[in-house]
Amino acid sequence: MVEQPDDSIIAVAWYKPEEWADIRRLCPDLHGTYQEWLADAEAMIESLSKSIEGQVMKVDLTVDELRRWKRATGREVDSKVRSQLAMKAAERKHLMRP
DSSP states (O other): OOOOOOOOOEEEEOOOOGGHHHHHHHHOOOOOHHHHHHHHHHHHHHHHHHHOSEEEEEEOHHHHHHHHHHHHHHOOOOOHHHHHHHHHHHHHHHTTTT
């Protein structure tokens, strides 16, 4: 098992239900309904919370953010990209804590 510092963060990309249809069009690797994605995401968070030390943080990614990233890079928005964007946002939030 990999040791993690107590202040480590696992970021999980989170989406708003009202943006789900647009996000799915932008991210072809996402499938199913928002409710299906939400159930899977919550189960993953529960599992991560039990198996790691550190904090699991839900990070909202908006369709506008994802579109801006795609326009800026010309690349597809896949799960790796969403994870990286979520981690960067989590790190910024973590650094801004008092």
